[in-house]
Amino acid sequence: xxxxxxxxxxxxxxxxxxxxxxxxxxxxxxxxxxxxxxxxxxxxxxxxxxxxxxxxxxxxxxxxxxxxxxxxxxxxxxxxxxxxxxxxxxxxxxxxxxxxxxxxxxxxxxxxxxxxxxxxxxxxxxxxxxxxxxxxxxxxxxxxxxxxxxxxxxxxxxxxxxxxxxxxxxxxxxxxxxxxxxxxxxxxxxxxxxxxxxxxxxxxxxxxxxxxxxxxxxxxxxxxxxxxxxxxxxxxxxxxxxxxxxxxxxxxxxxxxxxxxxxxxxxxxxxxxxxxxxxxxxxxxxxxxxxxxxxxxxxxxxxxxxxxxxxxxxxxxxxxxxxx
Numbered sequence: 651x652x653x654x655x656x657x658x659x660x661x662x663x664x665x666x667x668x669x670x671x672x673x674x675x676x677x678x679x680x681x682x683x684x685x686x687x688x689x690x691x692x693x694x695x696x697x698x699x700x701x702x703x704x705x706x707x708x709x710x711x712x713x714x715x716x717x718x719x720x721x722x723x724x725x726x727x728x729x730x731x732x733x734x735x736x737x738x739x740x741x742x743x744x745x746x747x748x749x750x751x752x753x754x755x756x757x758x759x760x761x762x763x764x765x766x767x768x769x770x771x772x773x774x775x776x777x778x779x780x781x782x783x784x785x786x787x788x789x790x791x792x793x794x795x796x797x798x799x800x801x802x803x804x805x806x807x808x809x810x811x812x813x814x815x816x817x818x819x820x821x822x823x824x825x826x827x828x829x830x831x832x833x834x835x836x837x838x839x840x841x842x843x844x845x846x847x848x849x850x851x852x853x854x855x856x857x858x859x860x861x862x863x864x865x866x867x868x869x870x871x872x873x874x875x876x877x878x879x880x881x882x883x884x885x886x887x888x889x890x891x892x893x894x895x896x897x898x899x900x901x902x903x904x905x906x907x908x909x910x911x912x913x914x915x916x917x918x919x920x921x922x923x924x925x926x927x928x929x930x931x932x933x934x935x936x937x938x939x940x941x942x943x944x945x946x947x948x949x950x951x952x953x954x955x956x957x958x959x960x961x962x963x964x965x966x967x968x969x970x971x972x973x974x
Contacts, residue, residue, distance in 0.1 A: 753800040754778065760802035769853060774800065776834055776857040780864075781806045783830030787823040788813070804903060805860075817878040817933045821943045824875020828861040828950050832957070835861065839961050848963055855961040862954040865947065868892055869914045871907070879935045879943045882922065885915045 754774050761770035781798035788795040788810050795810040813820040835857030842850025865873040867888030877884045889911055896904040922929055935943075 749799055750778075750797045757800040757802045757806075769849070772838075772853045773856060776831060776838070776853070776860065777806045779834040780827045780831030780861065781808055783826040783828070784808055784823055786830070787826035791815075791819050791823065804906065813875065816931070816935070817882075818935050818939050818943070821876045821879035824872040824878075825943070825946055825950070827872050828864055828954075829946075831857065831861040831864075832950060832954055836957060839957060842961070851961045851963055855958055855963065858954045858957040858961065862951065862958065865951055865954070866892060868907075868911045869918065870910060873947070874911075874915075876943055876947045878933070880940055880947065882918070882933065885919070889915055 757774050757777075758767060758770045761773055764770075765773070777800065778798055785795045785797070785808055788808075791814050793810050793812060793814065795808050798806045798808055800806045813823050835854045838850050838857060839854035841847070842854055864871050865876075867873040867877045867884045868891075869875070869877075869885060871888075874885060874888060877888070889908075892904065892908055892911060896908060922933065
């Protein structure tokens with residue numbers, strides 16, 4: 651037992667008796683020295699040290715020890731768990747690619763319910779290239795931007811602290827998405843025309859439509875970003891067009907865009923009405939730059955409408971494109 655193994659807790663062994671040594675069995679019950687304990691069933695005749703028990707003498711003490719050990723083990727496990735969580739949070743910024751790929755897979759699975767996984771995967775790739783146009787433009791402006799995050803049935807989004815130092819920079823960032831997205835859809839259309847693939851033609855058509863829709867002149871869509879440098883009052887025209895569109899094609903996604911678009915348009919217009927020096931500086935755009943933004947904006951609309959016309963098919967894989 652523990653008392654015998656620890657010399658600090660055991661009693662000193664009595665000095666030998668002057669008479670011939672007697673075995674334990676020869677001693678009478680009352681013949682033990684006063685400072686020694688009588689044997690308690692120990693076949694080797696060893697005496698128990700102070701504080702030592704046989705596991706039955708102090709059941710409450712044993713229970714407390716066990717509970718203490720269990721609590722210590724639980725505490726250690728909790729400490730390790732929170733240490734692991736802390737390490738994960740510190741490493742999370744390094745796993746931005748996992749966020750992009752994970753949400754992309756979720757979006758592919760969601761769109762597959764309607765289009766099949768091949769078409770859904772192609773559509774998500776086109777959205778990714780569209781959003782990367784914004785990311786590239788933001789980085790050219792010296793602004794750090796997140797990688798794209800996909801939201802099923804709502805598209806994709808990137809996050810940054812700002813869209814630029816002025817309305818012209820905001821317009822460049824806004825138009826960069828449709829420019830790269832339109833080029834990607836055009837490549838798909840050309841390959842589809844060469845190979846005669848109705849799959850690629852249908853995919854290109856949806857890609858053109860996606861980029862054209864984003865050019866509606868209402869914030870937070872890309873067309874609204876371009877209007878910041880051209881003519882901010884056109885936000886109201888674009889918002890009215892969006893409201894009219896929802897009556898023609900009732901769609902929950904359009905309702906969500908109307909909600910956020912209305913709030914953003916009102917907020918930004920109120921800021922402009924403040925006529926502060928900061929607001930005046932933000933929306934100050936040279937006439938030449940304003941004309942250039944307008945030319946790119948209108949040119950994109952014409953090119954996308956032409957692309958939709960050339961790639962429009964009535965039916966693909968059981969999905970009708972007659973109404974769009």
